Amino acid sequence: MFQINRICCIGAGYVGGPTCSVIAHMCPEIHVTVVDVNESRINAWNSNTLPIYEPGLKEVVESCRGKNLFFSTDIDSAIRDADLVFISVLSNPEFLAEGTAVRDLKEPDRVLIGGDETAEGQRAIRALCDVYEHWVPKARIITTNTWSSELSKLAANAFLAQRISSINSISALCESTGADVEEVALAIGMDQRIGSKFLKASVGFGGSCFQKDVLNLVYLCEALNLPEVASYWQQVIDMNEYQRRRFACRIIDCLFNTVTGKKIALLGFSFKKDTGDTRESSSIYISKYLMDEGAKLHIYDPKVLKEQIILDLSQPHISEDPHRVSELVTVSVDPYQACQGAHALVVCTEWDMFKELDYEMIYDHMLKPAFLFDGRRLLDQLHPRLQNIGFQIETIGKKLTTSRIPYTPTAGVPRISINPEPPTKKTKV
Numbered sequence: 418m419f420q421i422n423r424i425c426c427i428g429a430g431y432v433g434g435p436t437c438s439v440i441a442h443m444c445p446e447i448h449v450t451v452v453d454v455n456e457s458r459i460n461a462w463n464s465n466t467l468p469i470y471e472p473g474l475k476e477v478v479e480s481c482r483g484k485n486l487f488f489s490t491d492i493d494s495a496i497r498d499a500d501l502v503f504i505s506v507l508s509n510p511e512f513l514a515e516g517t518a519v520r521d522l523k524e525p526d527r528v529l530i531g532g533d534e535t536a537e538g539q540r541a542i543r544a545l546c547d548v549y550e551h552w553v554p555k556a557r558i559i560t561t562n563t564w565s566s567e568l569s570k571l572a573a574n575a576f577l578a579q580r581i582s583s584i585n586s587i588s589a590l591c592e593s594t595g596a597d598v599e600e601v602a603l604a605i606g607m608d609q610r611i612g613s614k615f616l617k618a619s620v621g622f623g624g625s626c627f628q629k630d631v632l633n634l635v636y637l638c639e640a641l642n643l644p645e646v647a648s649y650w651q652q653v654i655d656m657n658e659y660q661r662r663r664f665a666c667r668i669i670d671c672l673f674n675t676v677t678g679k680k681i682a683l684l685g686f687s688f689k690k691d692t693g694d695t696r697e698s699s700s701i702y703i704s705k706y707l708m709d710e711g712a713k714l715h716i717y718d719p720k721v722l723k724e725q726i727i728l729d730l731s732q733p734h735i736s737e738d739p740h741r742v743s744e745l746v747t748v749s750v751d752p753y754q755a756c757q758g759a760h761a762l763v764v765c766t767e768w769d770m771f772k773e774l775d776y777e778m779i780y781d782h783m784l785k786p787a788f789l790f791d792g793r794r795l796l797d798q799l800h801p802r803l804q805n806i807g808f809q810i811e812t813i814g815k816k817l818t819t820s821r822i823p824y825t826p827t828a829g830v831p832r833i834s835i836n837p838e839p840p841t842k843k844t845k846v
Contacts, residue, residue: 419544422447425499429453429462429488431515431625431694433503435474439522441486442477443552450487450495462488470693470720473519501545509545509566512573515624516691528558531566571637574630575650580615581622582656588618588814589663598814599794618814620765620792621660623688623698628654661699664813665706668790671811672760677711680784682755685766685793686718686726693720695729700765703792705735708745715747717755719768723748753779761788767795780806 426437429451441449453459461468463482467475478486489495496502503509509530513521528549532538542560549558561569588598598618606613622628631653638647669676688698695701704714708730716726726748731739749755752771756762756779764771772795780787789796789803791812796803800810800817810817 419500419540421500421544421548423499424449424501424503424548425495426451426503427453427492427496429455429458429468431469431518432513434462434467434469435471435477435513435518436522437503438474438478438481438486439519440548441481443523444548445481445485447548448485448487450489450499452489452492452495454490454492456490459488459490470691471518472516472691477519501541501548512570515694516689523552525553525557528553529561529566529569530558531561531563534562571630571634574626575634575653577615578622578627578631578657579650579653581617581619581627582653582660584616584618585621585660585813586656588660591814592816595816596814599797601814618794619660619699619767620664620703620813621657621699623696623700624694625696628657628697658702661702662706664790664792665703667811668703668707668761668763668788669710671788671790671809675710676707676760678713679760680713680715680758681707682749682752682759682762683714683716684718684752684755684762684764684771685768686716686721686729687766690766690768693718693722693725695721695725698729698766699792701729701735703763703765704730704746708736708741711745713745713747715749715755715759717749717752718766719770753782757782758784759787760784761790763790763792764795765792767793771795772799776803776808777806780808 424437424440424447426433426449430453433451433453437449437451441447451462458468462478467478482488509528512526512529530542530545530549532542546555546558546560584598584602587601590596591598591601602613602616602618605611606616631650635647635650635654638644638650668681672679683700683704686698686700687693687695688700700716700718704716707714718726727742727746730736730742730746736742752774760783762779762783776799785807786809787807789808789810791797791800791810794813797812800812803810804817
């Protein structure tokens with residue numbers, strides 16, 4: 418039987434780097450080389466400051482880097498010497514969640530390997546199974562044909578995104594009826610047929626996979642003349658966009674129908690806690706909608722660099738004028754600086770540290786009335802105390818403020834709309 422002694426992984430990003438680092442860690446007899454055309458990224462993998470943040474990743478890399486784990490820009494040599502090249506030989510989709518990637522790799526729910534139904538394809542599948550069997554029980558390794566493997570990846574992320582959009586749709590209904598979406602999620606999640614995971618209402622899902630994979634599914638259905646199926650999955654994306662716009666409109670509405678020139682503190686910019694990844698983060702779109710209305714944003718995130726925040730907000734589909742971004746956006750070094758003199762505080766990422774802040778001090782240094790928008794239901798246990806301090810609190814899927822401070826709307830109205838017309842045409846990928 419063919420045995421794998423050397424592995425080459427093309428791409429040192431969020432998937433290739435952690436995946437092959439764990440393979441090297443769990444298979445010390447296998448020589449693993451991760452290659453990339455981006456020299457600065459490879460240099461970062463070879464330094465004390467890795468290019469991505471994942472809990473436990475630094476320890477894994479340092480345990481085997483220079484022994485059987487190598488990062489290089491010499492792509493040709495690595496491919497030539499390899500017994501297996503990720504991912505051009507087999508379909509081996511990853512099911513990693515950022516923030517828990519190392520744990521997901523060491524203790525996977527399943528490993529999925531797809532390949533051609535030929536003798537050569539089956540030998541390749543068997544060889545890769547042997548690699549994973551170093552630490553993954555055989556019962557958790559699934560082998561399929563290539564189409565089943567690839568479609569399983571798209572369907573898994575589409576189903577997870579669908580659950581988030583579903584509970585977010587219910588959150589809008591809860592705010593209109595007086596129900597609490599957390600109570601509703603608990604009640605339906607205890608039904609074993611449904612389960613409790615991915616029923617957390619928020620400002621919407623982000624990350625590199627959910628939107629991309631759902632849109633891939635939409636495109637595939639359209640290409641195969643399945644318009645009804647394509648339309649069904651498109652609604653998952655549409656609901657996510659609606660939730661983001663709805664939250665931004667709520668901020669504007671509470672701040673007396675205008676945020677022009679007002680300082681708003683955004684706490685959190687990564688798409689979720691325990692990662693520095695900002696791809697498709699809801700914070701980007703909340704920032705866009707508020708910038709469109711002239712708000713002055715002061716943004717803090719414990720893991721996202723200033724350069725990345727400015728880069729994300731300067732993308733053409735977010736802001737047509739990069740100079741305007743520099744005028745409206747300030748990246749703060751700590752959350753207290755971000756909130757100093759702010760009209761409102763907006764929690765956009767569920768970092769645990771935000772539960773430990775000194776909110777009395779924050780309130781004392783904010784303009785009054787001081788608004789707090791909890792876009793992640795992160796501060797649920799603190800809401801009564803925060804209200805006693807004096808905050809006007811708005812959250813997802815629940816009415817908290819019994820009586821808002823009255824105001825007389827001006828002639829101006831927000832330029833953004835919860836239901837923009839016509840609908841934005843989705844990018845096909």
